[in-house]
Amino acid sequence: xxxxVKIAAPATVANLVCGFDILGLCLHDPYDIMEVELLQEKKxxxxxxxxxxxxxxxxxxxxxxxxxxxxxELDEPIGFSVIIxxxxxxxxxVGSSAASAAGAVVAAxxxxxxxxxxxxxxxxxxxxxxxxxxxxxxxxxxPCIFGGVTLIRSIFPLDIxxxxxxxxxxxxxxxxxxxKTADARAILKQQIQLKDAIKQWGNIAxxxxxxxxxxxDLIGRSLEDHLIEPVRSILIPGFDDLKAACKQAGxxxxxxxxxxxxxxxxxxxxxxxxxxxxxxxxxYTDLGIDFHTYLTTINTEGxxxxxx
Amino acid sequence: xxxxVKIAAPATVANLVCGFDILGLCLHDPYDIMEVELLQEKKxxxxxxxxxxxxxxxxxxxxxxxxxxxxxELDEPIGFSVIIxxxxxxxxxVGSSAASAAGAVVAAxxxxxxxxxxxxxxxxxxxxxxxxxxxxxxxxxxPCIFGGVTLIRSIFPLDIxxxxxxxxxxxxxxxxxxxKTADARAILKQQIQLKDAIKQWGNIAxxxxxxxxxxxDLIGRSLEDHLIEPVRSILIPGFDDLKAACKQAGxxxxxxxxxxxxxxxxxxxxxxxxxxxxxxxxxYTDLGIDFHTYLTTINTEGxxxxxx
Numbered sequence: 323x324x325x326x327v328k329i330a331a332p333a334t335v336a337n338l339v340c341g342f343d344i345l346g347l348c349l350h351d352p353y354d355i356m357e358v359e360l361l362q363e364k365k366x367x368x369x370x371x372x373x374x375x376x377x378x379x380x381x382x383x384x385x386x387x388x389x390x391x392x393x394x395e396l397d398e399p400i401g402f403s404v405i406i407x408x409x410x411x412x413x414x415x416v417g418s419s420a421a422s423a424a425g426a427v428v429a430a431x432x433x434x435x436x437x438x439x440x441x442x443x444x445x446x447x448x449x450x451x452x453x454x455x456x457x458x459x460x461x462x463x464x465p466c467i468f469g470g471v472t473l474i475r476s477i478f479p480l481d482i483x484x485x486x487x488x489x490x491x492x493x494x495x496x497x498x499x500x501x502k503t504a505d506a507r508a509i510l511k512q513q514i515q516l517k518d519a520i521k522q523w524g525n526i527a528x529x530x531x532x533x534x535x536x537x538x539d540l541i542g543r544s545l546e547d548h549l550i551e552p553v554r555s556i557l558i559p560g561f562d563d564l565k566a567a568c569k570q571a572g573x574x575x576x577x578x579x580x581x582x583x584x585x586x587x588x589x590x591x592x593x594x595x596x597x598x599x600x601x602x603x604x605x606y607t608d609l610g611i612d613f614h615t616y617l618t619t620i621n622t623e624g625x626x627x628x629x630x
Numbered sequence: 631x632x633x634x635v636k637i638a639a640p641a642t643v644a645n646l647v648c649g650f651d652i653l654g655l656c657l658h659d660p661y662d663i664m665e666v667e668l669l670q671e672k673k674x675x676x677x678x679x680x681x682x683x684x685x686x687x688x689x690x691x692x693x694x695x696x697x698x699x700x701x702x703e704l705d706e707p708i709g710f711s712v713i714i715x716x717x718x719x720x721x722x723x724v725g726s727s728a729a730s731a732a733g734a735v736v737a738a739x740x741x742x743x744x745x746x747x748x749x750x751x752x753x754x755x756x757x758x759x760x761x762x763x764x765x766x767x768x769x770x771x772x773p774c775i776f777g778g779v780t781l782i783r784s785i786f787p788l789d790i791x792x793x794x795x796x797x798x799x800x801x802x803x804x805x806x807x808x809x810k811t812a813d814a815r816a817i818l819k820q821q822i823q824l825k826d827a828i829k830q831w832g833n834i835a836x837x838x839x840x841x842x843x844x845x846x847d848l849i850g851r852s853l854e855d856h857l858i859e860p861v862r863s864i865l866i867p868g869f870d871d872l873k874a875a876c877k878q879a880g881x882x883x884x885x886x887x888x889x890x891x892x893x894x895x896x897x898x899x900x901x902x903x904x905x906x907x908x909x910x911x912x913x914y915t916d917l918g919i920d921f922h923t924y925l926t927t928i929n930t931e932g933x934x935x936x937x938x
Contacts, residue, residue, distance in 0.1 A: 344832045475836035476829070481851060483839050516820050516857075519827040521784070524652045526831045527838045528783035531791050534842040543789060549824075 326359045327432050327630035331425025332621050333410045334417035335586050336461035339545045339577040340525035344474050346465040349492055351618040354421045355407035358429035365401035366390055372408055384419045384450040385426035391446045392430055402430050414496045415584035420462030423450025428467060428625040441482060443467050455503050469624030471533055488536035490620050491595035495602040496584040498612040501557045506581035509553055521548045538590045545575025558582050560605050567601040634667045635740050635938035639733025640929050641718045642725035643894050644769035647853045647885040648833035652782050654773040657800055659926040662729045663715035666737035673709035674698055680716055692727045692758040693734035699754045700738055710738050722804045723892040725770030731758025732774035736933040749790060751775050763811050777932030779841055796844040798928050799903035803910040804892040806920040809865045814889035817861055829856045846882060846898045853883025866891050868913050875909040
């Protein structure tokens, strides 16, 4: 039996504009590197390769909690040791905790000869999100494990639908400000107008059709959010100006990644995505806020086995 | 120039379960027959072939109002005479008024050498719906003109997306009760819970993906409506029992057609659709309510030129 594996666990964009809580996509960059080893005793060890202090108790760790759930299912005297090279900054809004959780379970499953389905891995990994944010959501885990664009039709019972898409360039900017997921959740209105919901589901239907029909214009027209973005964007300085500048630069559209503060934009051409990146940089340079940008593409594979 | 045309204007199902106000489909049966003649004077005449009394003023008629709009665009000394053989019962919930409006404009456009796009025809035909119900909606007109399954991503501006679908059998029952569209609109809650809206858009996304991916199971799983059906179904006696019996008979799913009282069910196989029809008949026979049923398929063509 194989004993060790090294994997890349990528960043993801959840809450794809109108697709709040249901649509996400997987990125090529940034990604974490994780080394996972099979142990011959019932034990989970998680360590940071970067000297980042992690909780001793694996149940309190984003990678550890999912592995404990997996061990419960197995009832065998085995365990896993995990070393995480963290490259996706926690709190950036591109699925840092999901990458740890999803990477851990995909690596462990590989070491076990792929006994579990991707859906089962999502179920395990959701326990990592519960540790990270208090909520067992699958918004980032699903695209991280499945790759590409994913729809969560239903969370209870879990019903995941992988969606094909045409090639797209994704430009992401992470302004160095803090948006707490709990705050981003708290400011949402729990009651909405039916007429606004109808606009939203028209756009969701259009976006899904645009992906499946490889219709870039339809994707662009459907990247509208009448409900969540108007509320959440007030937590992100410069959001409206940045969005307008990116559309001006030729982006199809985009919005807040997850609950922010990162913002993503989709483009048909690489050159456009580069202009979008320049437009993003200018906005935050002018605002005097530090940032990182990524110019990447949709990762159709998800967590990737690098060695072992 | 061709002077006369005879067309078939089919029934349609709007508000496709979770796709309230955005998704519709076109049926092969029932359909109206319309005979339209080009006149050499600026005049619209609409007559019923069945002796049904129609308003003298064409502006007050479902077929006449759209043709008046078309004439405004043309600014030529021409007009149209229309004879309608009505087979789709008004008030049944399968787009009777839309068939008159859509049939009139498609026939007229044919006589004019197809000068107008399908989108423009929808815009004209919406004036017929305004006459019929007071609201310029396109829910039934769009599938009637485009055929197949149609998405209205946005109504202002009008953005229509035709969706492919796998072959489906459609069983429709029209119980002989009256549900006024105005009542069906009035009882809807204008405020809804965000969490319910999220369930709804998961299902809409799933339904669109199911149609485009030819995934019957996904179509079936997505045919759920958490918002409109629970409210509107109370206007239709026997609805819950009928739906349960149809699912039991093997239907993928279905719901209220338009604002009712007709109910439709989708099935993968013709034999199943027949069992569904039997189940429907039993429910309304037991309730002592008269009914008509139709066992038909999706009409991918829409309004059809029969002669001329």
